[in-house]
Each structure stands twice: as structure tokens, then as C-alpha cells.
Amino acid sequence: MKFTLSWLKDHLETEADVHQIAEAMTMAGLEVEEVLDPAAKLAPFTVAKILSAERHPNADRLQVCQVETVDGLKEIVCGAPNARAGLTTIYAPIGAYVPGLGVTLVEKPVRGVVSNGMLCSASELELADESDGIQELPPEIPVGTPVAGLFGAEPVIDFEVTPNRPDWLGVAGIARDLAAASVGKLKHFDIAMVRGAFPSPITVRLEATEMCPVFAGRVIRGVKNGPSPAWLQKRLTAIGLRSINRLVDVTNLIAYDRARPLHVYDVAKLSGTEIVVRGGQSVHAEDAFRGELRDDTKYVQEGDRYRESLIALDGKTYTLASTDCVIADAGGERPIGLGGVMGGESTGCDETTTDVFVESAWFDPLVIAQTGRALGIHSDAQYRFARGVDPVSVTPGLELATRLILDLCGGEPSEIVFVGEPPAGPAPFAFDPAYVKRLSGMDLDDDRIGTILGQLGFKVTAGPADQAEPWTVTPPSWRRDVEGRADLVEEVARIEGFDSLPDTPLPEVARPAGGVLSPRQARVRTARRALAALGYAEAVTWSFTKQSTAALFGGGDDRLVLENPIAADLDCMRPSALPNLIQAAARNVARGFADAALFEIGPIYLGDGPKDQRTVIAALVAPHAARHWAGAGEDALFALKADLTTLLEEIGAPVASLQLAQGQNRDWWHPGRSARLQLGPKNVMVEFGELHPRVLKALDADGPMLGFEIVLDAVPEPRGKSGKARGSADLSAFMPLTRDFAFVVEDAKPVGDLVRAAAGADKALIADVRVFDVYRGKGVDEGFKSVALEVVIQPREATLAEAEIEALTAKIVAAVEKQGGKLRG
Secondary structure, eight states: OEEEHHHHTTTEEOOOOHHHHHHHHHHTTOEEEEEEOHHHHTTTOEEEEEEEEEEETTEEEEEEEEEEETTEEEEEEEOOTTOOTTOEEEEEOTTOEETTTTEEOOOEEETTEEEOSEEEOTGGGTSSSOOSSSOOBOTTSOTTOBHHHHTTOOOEEEEEOOTTOGGGGSHHHHHHHHHHTTSSEEOOOOOOOOOOSSOOSOEEEESOTTTOSEEEEEEEESOOOOSOOHHHHHHHHHTTOOOOOHHHHHHHHHHHHHSOOOEEEEGGGOSSSEEEEEEOOEEEHHHHHTTOSOTTSOEEEETTEEEEEEEBTTSOEEEOOTTSEEEEETTTTEEEEETTTEEBGGGOOOTTOOEEEEEEEEOOHHHHHHHHHHHTOOOHHHHHHHHOOOGGGHHHHHHHHHHHHHHHHOOEEOOOEEEEOOOOOOOOEEEOTHHHHHHHOOOOOHHHHHHHHHHTTOEEEEOOTTSSSOEEEEOOTTOTTOOSHHHHHHHHHHHHOGGGSOOOOOOOOOOOTTOSOOHHHHHHHHHHHHHHHTTOEEOOOOSEEOHHHHHHTTOOOGGGBOSSOSSTTOOEEOSOSHHHHHHHHHHHHHTTOOSEEEEEEEEEESSSSGGGEEEEEEEEEEOOOOOOTTOSOSOHHHHHHHHHHHHHHHTTOOGGGOEEEESOSOTTEEEEEEEEEESSTTOEEEEEEEEOHHHHHHTTOOSOOEEEEEEGGGSOOOOOOOOOOOOOOOOOSSOOEEEEEEEEEETTSOHHHHHHHHHTTOTTTEEEEEEEEEEOSTTSOTTEEEEEEEEEEOOSSSOOOHHHHHHHHHHHHHHHHTTTOEEOO
């Protein structure tokens, strides 16, 4: 939002300069982004007069001018067609920065003749969009006069408007807050009613009152449209708006002055005499073939239906949905505008317009916000209506627009057409002024608190002194964000000045003896550090995804579809963190970083209840390492499993008790290269493996990609510590020894079951069990495999005798045979 100091002074009597205004706005809670001072930009430029102009000796289109400047007589080379003797124009000296060209002038020859400065056009100084030549000024202006003063360049304040303060989208609303902050005195203007001379020939019908509960309008006939007067063009241009014509400029002026968007229709271009407010419509294909499509409406086919569309004032065509508020004529059949967003090209006003219908309505903010987001329209009207326009301003805004149009364009107004009922105003609530001190610490008397609230537009009614809440406060119609006592305290505090808040230290709070992290939080921090140490980069993605993407991962339930998504492709709560990681890895691959390793710790959603939310630790690798003469190296799936095992050990999961189950993963995993780790069939802790190529193709990602997802809620909490100090390391003084075994088992038997069986044969002596070979082929029956295990035996008290080793070997063989393994001969 931008405004000039002179514009503000139309509503506020003040002697403050622009920097004092900006400081007061900051202290009142308005976030000032920048103070733009075009006068400073124009400071080097002054008025000059051309004394003579002769053709350049080496160029037909250039002239060598002798120019009287503030720096004396200067010879300047100029290529403008209107450069001539006696012309008063703008002079830029050597060293000046020309904003329209983006260059700093230096002394250099132009086709052999040195130019000692430059003669400028309005566009080169960014005072106009286009120029035919150098600026021509009235001859009576003295040489040396600063250009900034001639063009009325004044500072512009640019500030950010928070979503809860739509009243700040009008200069009048800013003046109100500054007056309350004692920066000046607010000017009150009564908008005079303009009496209609005849009944309005245009009527209005509301079919979608949930989108537009109230609509007012009137016809003004006999207007004369054309370029706006200089003062209006200057006001709009100063804040970056392009002047179009008087009728359109009036609506833009009121939108920025009073935060009241309006729209003007050319009556001659309307079809019929009735305007209808409704939702977007579509026609079934069978009905379309029977001739139910209007010739003057463009349709877009989607499936078995034809949806109507609109060519808006920006020249773009938008397909309309049933959730969009449509303004239509021809008995409600032809769309001519998107209510609260943008008008249609078919009824726009131009230089030939003589009769207009002025619209002033109130549209539901949520409807307008969704329409703007879905169609990608960000107009001034949409920006204001989406935040909430004052519903009480419907009629005053129309009266003000009528008065300005009559003043600028002439004409004769009709009576006002008013249809519907505006939404109810904010509800009153009880308030105790003592609550200001209790909540903010500011010690203000009741009169000061009441004055501040009154200046901001709140209605304060005092009740009996003996009741608990002695005041009843009713927020104004433009402050629907104020709902309770704390909101009023905030209003008082910001107007009194946040620098007036007392400097009182908060009481110290003793730290909990056991630390501030819960076991789960500590586990998450440990997991984050462990994965980073393993070479994974942390990704932070949305908790949302596309509904079709969620369906690939067992989700997409309508219960988890968002009613008001932040983007069209983020409309569903995610059932897994893997799709977002897959898409992140694909983006890395597309940008030349193919060998990605990512992880994320966050929530997933399996239903609409709080118990259906899970916290997961998900990781993904896209093994696309650079080609190397030594080959691809170890299998990526086993490397992933090694990382997973390391992570589970770091977070205290019962790794030794986990069961490996294959063939039971869900269908987004590769059926032959994935598995799950579980503590029994009802407690699935981890799913891991290679992602299914079908899923990767649907997400436009190149495979292979592998990943795992740990359900943190399924990992048992570690047992409480006993408090005893850790003992010394249990290191044996005896050399370990190894024994190799080869067992034949069914091909479907998980090798991990054999490893656990062998390790459990004697936990005191067996230090480790490793798989060093898996063989299928000659000598092994079809459907079976040979698994070779290396068992590391660590003596504790004495070197083992041969008989002891043989007894231990027999125990290992017996333990593995219980799992279906047979010692290979």
C-alpha cells in the first residue's frame, strides 16, 4: 500500500513531515517498508534554455546545441527531433544519474563532438511512460529552476498491510490511526446524499446471497468520459497506478482513499435491464448439443460438461467454477464480471461511454480469496475484498463515486438500487479498563483509554460502577478482527506507543531437573544428528501433497482434503513423507545434483482424528553416482539397510528383537526389493526398500530410488536408567577365533532369521555373526540357497579347548536347524 503526504493531509491536519509520519506509523504497528523520495532522485536536474541548435557535422540526426544552464553556457549533443533554438527544457550535468536510462553521465565525445551534459525527456526522468522528444517547458520558467518542484514530486510511503487490518488499505483508515496517535487532527467529511432524478432502468437480483449478501448501484446517464484532470492523474501516478480514464480513475481513487472497491459498467454494452449475481454455471454435453449454449458466451469443455468462461479487463480468459461469484446480464445468462475480483471486457468503459451503471457491493472474503487463488488473479479489488471490506461503506462509497463522476464527467444520476442485507456488525462485549494495566503494565487512566478507543471508532458505553466489567465496547464495522478484551488492550498499547511499555524483567523460572526435552524429542534430535553424520541432508517439506499423489501412497481420503488449500497441488494431508522427498530428489536431479540423499522428520496423516497422526523418520536415496572404472560399488539397498540399522541403534530401538518380513509391504514399494521390520505382526516399525517404478513414473522421477520410513510412535521408549555409573569396558584378554558354516535353506527364508539363531546359541561366547556368501546353483537343489556364515567366538575366562569349541559348534548348528537350515555337506 502506497500513499503520498499530500494525500494523507486530505484526511489529517498535521505539520509532521514524511519521516515523522513513517516513524509514527511504525510505533502504531504499521510496518513501513520504504519512504520513496522522487525529489531526491530529481535533485541534479534543472531548467535550461537552448540558445542555438545546428546539425552535427558527422551525423544527420544529431544536433549540437548551445545551452544556457545553471552551470553557464554548455555545448550539448542532442538527438531529439524537437530540439531547437529558444526551447526551454531539462538539463542533466555530467555526473548525474539518469533513472530512465540507468546510466551516469560522463564526459565523452559523440561522433567527434564532446557533449557536456544531456537534455532530457520526461520518460528519461521516469516522469512519463513515453516521450516523443526532450521535455518542453513554458518559456517563462527561469533557467536553473529545480525540476523536482515543477513536477510536484513528493515522497511516497510504502508499507505492508497485515491481513487483519483491511481498513489500512485506504488512506482515510491510516489517518484515523495517526490521529489517535496524536500525530494530527482527523478531518471528518460527511458524504452528501445525491438525490436521484429518475428510477434506475437497471435492476439487480441476488441468487447467491452467501457470496454477495448486499448489492447497491445506480445509473448515471449523459456522462462525458475522457482523460482525467491533472490532479487525479498525478495522485494515481505517484503511487504507481496508470491513469486510464475519468470513470475508471474515480473507482481506483476511492479504492485507495476509502478502501472501498467499485466497478463501472457501460450501460450500452449490457444485455437486458437486469443484473444477476450468481455462482458459475456449466452445461452437460448432451444439453450443449441440444443448443443450450449461448452464442455470446465462451465455454470450455471439461469432461462431459461445458463450463462458461469470461474475458476479463486484463484481456485474459478465465474458466468459471460454481464457487466463483459471477455478475451476469441477459437475465443472468451472460457472465460480465467476477464479483469482487475483476470486471469483464464486454462491458468495460471507454471514450465513447455515455451511460454507466456504478456497482458498490459486499462480497464474502473467503469466496473472493479462493477465486483469486484458483484463477491467479491479484487485482486491487480482490486484494481488498479477500481481507474484508467495511460492509457499511456500500452506500457511502456509491454516493462518493456519484459525486466525483458528476464533478468530472457531468451527467444525471438515477435513484439507488439497493438489494439484500449487509452482514451483522461486530458484537459488543464487556471490558474493564483495569485490564489494560493487568495485561500490558501500562498505568493509564480510564479517560485516556476511552479516548483512544473512541478515536479508533470503538463505541464505549459505561455501565454501573459496581459491576465486574464496567464498560461495554462495540467494535466499528471495519474492525471485525477485534473479538475480546486482549484485542482492546493491544489497540490501546500500540496507540499509546510500544515504547511506553514498562521495562519489567520476567521472573526467573527454574529449569526442570531432568532437562527440557521429552524422550521423544531427544530421540528426534539424536536421529537428526545420526542421519546428518551418515551423509543425508535434511529436507523440510509441506505436510500437504496432491490428492492424486496421496492416493499412490494409500491416502487421498476425502476426509483429508483441505477446504482452503494454499495451492492447487497441495490440497491433501500427506499419508507418507516419501512422496515429498521423491519430488525433492527429482528436482535435485533436474538441476544436476543426481546423487541425492535426503531425510525428513515430521507428521503423516492416516485419518481425520488426532490418533491417526503419526510422526515418522523418512529417508530417501537416489543412487546416481558418477561413472567410475571400478564399477558401481556395493549394492545401494544393503547400504540403505546398514544406514537404517545404524539409525535404529542410535535412537535406542530394540534392533536385536526386530523381525524381518518380506513380501508384506504396501504397493508403493518394489515387491522383490523391499521389506519391513516389526515387533510382531501388529507392530510394524519400519518399511524400507526400493520404490516401485510405477510410483516414480507417476511423480515424474527417474529411478532407482530407495528409502525407509520409521514410525516413531511404534518404537518402544527406552527403559529408564538405573542411575548407576557406567562400568569399565569388558575387554577380553584372549584372542577371538572364527568358524565358518554353510547352511542350505529354502529360497524364501530370510537370512536374518539364521543370523539371529546362530547369535543366540551362546550369547556369552558369540561376539558376532556375519553373512559372507549366498549361493544358488550346482550342488544346491532348485528352490533352495546356501548361506555361508562367519561366527566370531570371543573367549572370556580361558582359551577354549577343542571339545568346548565342538560343543559350541553343535549348539550353533542345532539353533539354525530349528529355523529350517541344514548344514551343507
